[in-house]
Amino acid sequence: MTRTEYPELDEVLYHQTLSNGLTVCVVPRKGFTKRLAYFVTDYGSIHTQYSLDGKNHQAPAGVAHYLEHKMFDLPGSRDVSAEFAALGASTNAFTSYDMTAYYFSCTENFDECLRLLLEFVSTPYFTEESVEKERGIIDQEIGMNEDAPDSVVFENLVQAMYARHPIRVPILGTGETIRQITPEVLYSCHRAFYAPGNMLLCVVGDVEPETVVQIAEEQLGCEALPVGKKQKGWAEPMTCPRPEITAKMEVAMPMFNLAFKCEPLGTGDGAIREEMVADLAAEALFGESSELYLKLYEEGLIDSSFGGGFETIDGCAMLLCSGDSEDARAVREAILAQAEKLTREGLPEEDYLRMKRSALGRRIRGLDSFDATCFRICAYHFSDFDYFRFPEVYRQITAEEIIAFLARVVKRERCCLSIMEPVCEGGE
Amino acid sequence: MMKTTTIAPGVTLRYVRDTRFKQGGFSFQLVRPMVREEAAKNALLPAVLLRGTRKSPDLRAVTQRLDELYGAAVSPLVRRVGDYQTTGLYCSFMDDRFALPGDRVLQPMLEFLRELLLDSLLENGAFAPDFVESEKKNLISTIESDRNDKRLYAMQRLLRTMCAADSFGIPRLGEIEDVAAITPEALTKHYREILRTSPMELFYVGSAAEEQVISAIRPLLDALERTPEPLPPQTAFAPGPGEDLTETMDVAQGKLCMGFTTPFTNRCKELPAMQMLNVIFGGGMTSKLFQNVREKMSLCYSIDSAFYGTKGILLVNAGIDFDREAITRQEILRQLQACRDGEITQGEMTAAREALLSSLRSVQDSPGSMENYYSTAALSGLAFSREGYMEAVEQVTLEDVVKCANAVQLNSTCFLKGGK
Numbered sequence: 001m002t003r004t005e006y007p008e009l010d011e012v013l014y015h016q017t018l019s020n021g022l023t024v025c026v027v028p029r030k031g032f033t034k035r036l037a038y039f040v041t042d043y044g045s046i047h048t049q050y051s052l053d054g055k056n057h058q059a060p061a062g063v064a065h066y067l068e069h070k071m072f073d074l075p076g077s078r079d080v081s082a083e084f085a086a087l088g089a090s091t092n093a094f095t096s097y098d099m100t101a102y103y104f105s106c107t108e109n110f111d112e113c114l115r116l117l118l119e120f121v122s123t124p125y126f127t128e129e130s131v132e133k134e135r136g137i138i139d140q141e142i143g144m145n146e147d148a149p150d151s152v153v154f155e156n157l158v159q160a161m162y163a164r165h166p167i168r169v170p171i172l173g174t175g176e177t178i179r180q181i182t183p184e185v186l187y188s189c190h191r192a193f194y195a196p197g198n199m200l201l202c203v204v205g206d207v208e209p210e211t212v213v214q215i216a217e218e219q220l221g222c223e224a225l226p227v228g229k230k231q232k233g234w235a236e237p238m239t240c241p242r243p244e245i246t247a248k249m250e251v252a253m254p255m256f257n258l259a260f261k262c263e264p265l266g267t268g269d270g271a272i273r274e275e276m277v278a279d280l281a282a283e284a285l286f287g288e289s290s291e292l293y294l295k296l297y298e299e300g301l302i303d304s305s306f307g308g309g310f311e312t313i314d315g316c317a318m319l320l321c322s323g324d325s326e327d328a329r330a331v332r333e334a335i336l337a338q339a340e341k342l343t344r345e346g347l348p349e350e351d352y353l354r355m356k357r358s359a360l361g362r363r364i365r366g367l368d369s370f371d372a373t374c375f376r377i378c379a380y381h382f383s384d385f386d387y388f389r390f391p392e393v394y395r396q397i398t399a400e401e402i403i404a405f406l407a408r409v410v411k412r413e414r415c416c417l418s419i420m421e422p423v424c425e426g427g428e
Numbered sequence: 429m430m431k432t433t434t435i436a437p438g439v440t441l442r443y444v445r446d447t448r449f450k451q452g453g454f455s456f457q458l459v460r461p462m463v464r465e466e467a468a469k470n471a472l473l474p475a476v477l478l479r480g481t482r483k484s485p486d487l488r489a490v491t492q493r494l495d496e497l498y499g500a501a502v503s504p505l506v507r508r509v510g511d512y513q514t515t516g517l518y519c520s521f522m523d524d525r526f527a528l529p530g531d532r533v534l535q536p537m538l539e540f541l542r543e544l545l546l547d548s549l550l551e552n553g554a555f556a557p558d559f560v561e562s563e564k565k566n567l568i569s570t571i572e573s574d575r576n577d578k579r580l581y582a583m584q585r586l587l588r589t590m591c592a593a594d595s596f597g598i599p600r601l602g603e604i605e606d607v608a609a610i611t612p613e614a615l616t617k618h619y620r621e622i623l624r625t626s627p628m629e630l631f632y633v634g635s636a637a638e639e640q641v642i643s644a645i646r647p648l649l650d651a652l653e654r655t656p657e658p659l660p661p662q663t664a665f666a667p668g669p670g671e672d673l674t675e676t677m678d679v680a681q682g683k684l685c686m687g688f689t690t691p692f693t694n695r696c697k698e699l700p701a702m703q704m705l706n707v708i709f710g711g712g713m714t715s716k717l718f719q720n721v722r723e724k725m726s727l728c729y730s731i732d733s734a735f736y737g738t739k740g741i742l743l744v745n746a747g748i749d750f751d752r753e754a755i756t757r758q759e760i761l762r763q764l765q766a767c768r769d770g771e772i773t774q775g776e777m778t779a780a781r782e783a784l785l786s787s788l789r790s791v792q793d794s795p796g797s798m799e800n801y802y803s804t805a806a807l808s809g810l811a812f813s814r815e816g817y818m819e820a821v822e823q824v825t826l827e828d829v830v831k832c833a834n835a836v837q838l839n840s841t842c843f844l845k846g847g848k
Binding site: 008009010029030031032033034079081082085086087088089090091092105106107108133136137138140141143144146147148149150249250251252253287288289290291293294297298300303304305324354355357358359360361362364365367368369370423 | 448449450451475486487488491492494495496497498499500501520521522525526558562565566569570572573575576577578677678679680681712713714719722726728729730747748749775778779782783785786789790792793794795
């Protein structure tokens with residue numbers, strides 16, 4: 001295994017790519033009782049079109065999430081959650097637009113838990129009956145999202161903002177699309193994207209790195225299986241089909257999502273630098289220490305629910321902010337005006353240095369969270385970047401880069417506003 | 429190990445030295461009785477304190493100070509711990525060892541905390557009216573937005589009814605009309621009063637030596653004039669007669685919430701067995717409710733139970749189709765009956781035991797979880813040390829769990845359904 005030290009962060013990372021193609025990362029944390037393992041595939045809800053063995057596939061929307069649910073079934077009516085629970089561990093999973101992660105955390109029996117994690121995620125077992133039964137559960141989950149205003153306001157935003165990119169479709173799919181999901185569909189997606197070569201195993205905790213590799217080799221074998229090729233015909237113009245969308249729901253206060261379309265990021269150092277520049281740009285434009293935040297807050301246009309940052313997924317990126325506001329359009333105008341002002345006047349040296357110091361300190365503090373660390377290592381790995389190198393990237397960023405980003409991105413033609421209004425004003 | 433010291437009259441410092449973390453945590457809490465007259469004021473207070481000091485007179489200046497401290501964070505703490513409500517601030521800040529050479533974080537952090545607590549920006553001797561007004565608006569919208577979370581709404585609706593005669597029925601953040609009525613003068617007067625008389629809970633976790641922490645907090649303590657008044661002890665739950673509520677709202681999914689009473693609290697030796705019962709019954713993916721109501725019967729997407737040890741209340745929450753209320757309700761009660769009848773497998777016992785042990789072990793794994801655990805455990809009157817609690821969990825038998833299940837009684841329910 002490759003061992004890399006990061007003295008600035010007081011971290012060590014062990015890293016190895018196995019002969020089956022699986023990447024293994026281990027961050028040893030001496031003296032902690034919790035051990036956390038993420039087994040992650042570079043595959044999410046947007047990857048419905050792919051080719052495998054020379055054949056093209058078009059899977060129904062919501063398949064990655066459906067698959068995530070069904071992976072917890074094993075032959076012989078074994079109950080994965082119960083087996084983890086018997087080991088004193090808890091397990092769960094999530095599906096995002098471009099990643100599916102399975103994880104467990106435990107304080108004891110780590111080796112057995114790791115074997116179980118690798119086993120259940122690499123063992124597809126779907127029957128007509130079990131797939132059918134899951135539909136009721138996922139229908140309820142879709143229903144829950146339809147009742148959650150923050151989720152609806154975001155779904156509306158991306159539908160107004162994007163013409164082609166599959167971020168337009170909810171991660172869970174819809175009541176109709178999930179009816180098209182069959183065991184065959186699930187088997188095919190599993191074969192395409194759950195090959196070790198498309199996956200990452202990341203462990204944080206007081207564990208022996210060599211043991212992790214050994215267990216992974218025993219459990220997954222050494223054969224490199226074929227990986228499906230994602231088809232991405234998603235090129236988007238940097239304008240929005242609809243600049244504004246409004247809906248009504250039973251909410252106490254009107255709420256909004258406001259976003260500016262950005263060029264998708266590539267991979268490697270350049271992409272990460274762009275992401276960190278974008279984060280700092282968001283901070284400079286409307287972060288809590290910005291001139292604009294104070295002004296909007298004191299004018300009562302935003303409140304403590306306001307926040308935002310840079311969001312990036314495979315093939316699309318946006319500068320996003322959200323919150324409650326009686327007048328979201330005024331917030332939009334103020335943000336556009338402030339970006340122009342910053343572009344004209346530049347960012348004062350002291351502001352920019354303080355922002356960098358703060359961003360760096362917050363990232364260092366974030367390393368105390370096992371979950372955040374594991375998640376970031378995985379996400380950055382699929383962008384071909386070693387997360388623990390963030391301090392050096394921050395150091396290289398200049399004030400001019402931050403301003404150039406704002407000048408390019410915070411433009412009316414790139415802007416999309418989604419508003420959620422209360423069903424009836426101030427009443428029951 | 430946690431060390432508890434009384435460092436001034438009515439001021440308790442709970443100190444944990446831990447060098448594993450990259451950050452330190454410090455909390456300051458004033459402990460109040462949970463009463464309607466002051467709940468809203470106590471909830472509003474931290475947000476107003478965070479708006480500005482004489483030296484850093486607005487939100488931007490405050491954030492810039494925190495940015496200078498390597499992105500430290502100070503957040504409001506408003507907790508309900510049984511019959512008590514706490515109000516205060518929690519600071520999390522990067523450990524000194526990562527700072528630039530010669531730079532320090534802990535000492536200036538605690539100095540800034542003193543400033544936030546004792547050197548607020550005042551106008552005519554009271555909190556600045558625009559700070560108070562805008563934070564009132566924020567607090568009201570936070571309370572209102574609980575309505576957006578339909579599950580939470582159903583639960584609060586239930587608790588209001590079930591706990592009409594108990595402090596547990598008072599919402600943690602107070603009532604909207606009480607928030608609206610707060611004036612800057614009244615809030616300032618209340619704050620001065622509680623600073624003088626309330627028991628004060630301080631908590632530190634991080635790499636600094638105790639003397640260093642005490643000396644950094646000394647200027648804050650020295651600036652106070654204290655005549656502390658002890659609080660009445662925690663009381664057992666006083667249940668009302670119980671009621672079945674149904675409300676109609678514009679929702680796509682029905683929310684069912686069922687409230688049960690038990691005679692067991694944090695102060696009882698039965699607590700570990702009661703916690704085991706909660707996990708077996710409805711805590712997590714291996715529970716009877718999840719396995720049967722969701723997995724076997726596909727009646728819902730979400731279902732779980734939660735046990736509130738300060739009062740001995742057990743709540744079950746489920747998200748279901750509108751027409752499945754009766755059958756879900758019936759099935760939940762059937763699963764409780766199974767627990768009462770001792771239909772609990774060895775596997776269920778082990779899973780519950782391990783889950784509890786694991787969560788108690790994990791308390792030590794982050795500064796935030798240590799703060800949360802230690803700074804509320806003593807206040808709630810928890811009958812066990814963390815270590816003693818773990819030992820007791822190891823000893824719980826099936827009979828203990830069955831005994832608890834037989835003492836659980838349904839009190840009230842709330843069902844939120846669709847259609848207007």
